[in-house]
Amino acid sequence: MPFDYIETYSLQRGEEYNAVIQILKPERHNLKVRKEKSNNLTDTEEIRLSELDAPLGLTQYLIDSTGLFHFSSQRINTFQHGNETISLLKNILLKKTTNVNNWICAPVYRDAIVFYKSYGEIVSVLNICLSCESMALDSSNQVKADSSTYEMLRQFFKEIGHPVES
Numbered sequence: 001m002p003f004d005y006i007e008t009y010s011l012q013r014g015e016e017y018n019a020v021i022q023i024l025k026p027e028r029h030n031l032k033v034r035k036e037k038s039n040n041l042t043d044t045e046e047i048r049l050s051e052l053d054a055p056l057g058l059t060q061y062l063i064d065s066t067g068l069f070h071f072s073s074q075r076i077n078t079f080q081h082g083n084e085t086i087s088l089l090k091n092i093l094l095k096k097t098t099n100v101n102n103w104i105c106a107p108v109y110r111d112a113i114v115f116y117k118s119y120g121e122i123v124s125v126l127n128i129c130l131s132c133e134s135m136a137l138d139s140s141n142q143v144k145a146d147s148s149t150y151e152m153l154r155q156f157f158k159e160i161g162h163p164v165e166s
Contacts, residue, residue, distance in 0.1 A: 003115035003123045005080045006089070009062055010162050011073040012110050020072070021056070028052035061127050061138060062112035073112075077160050085160065089113070092152045093126075097144055107134035111157050111164070130154050130164060 031049040035041050062070055079085045107129035115123040127136050133150045135143035157164045
C-alpha cells in the first residue's frame, strides 16, 4: 500500500474517556429500557439514543462510517515514509503469521495507525486491540497476525509514547 506518512493514535482510554463513558452509559441505558418496555420515546429522545449508540453500542473504530475521528482519539506521533520507525513498523506488520489466537472477547481498539498520502488523504486505517490480539481496517476487514506480532506492536507503541496497558 503506497503512503507518504503515518500518524499513530490512542483512543478509548484514560480518565477523561472513562468519566465521559460513566456519564453516557446510564443515559443510554435509561433510554433503551424505556424504548423496550414502553416504546414511548419522543423524536428527540430517539435521536439522542441513536447518538449514544454510536460511541457505546458497538465496536469502536478510530474513524467512524461518517469519516469522523473517535471523540476520545489523541494523535501521538507522525512519521514520514522512509523514517526508521516506519521501517520497524513494516517489519512488524510483514512478519509471517504462524500462530493466530482466536479470543472470544470483542475488541476494544485503543491504538491505531493512519496511513496518509502527502496531501492529507487517508489511504487506510489500522485499528489495533492489543488485549485480545485483533486488528481491523474496518468492521468488515479483519487483519490476521501472529501472537508475537502483537507483542512487537505492544513494544512499538510503548517506545513511541502510547499509554499501552501492560
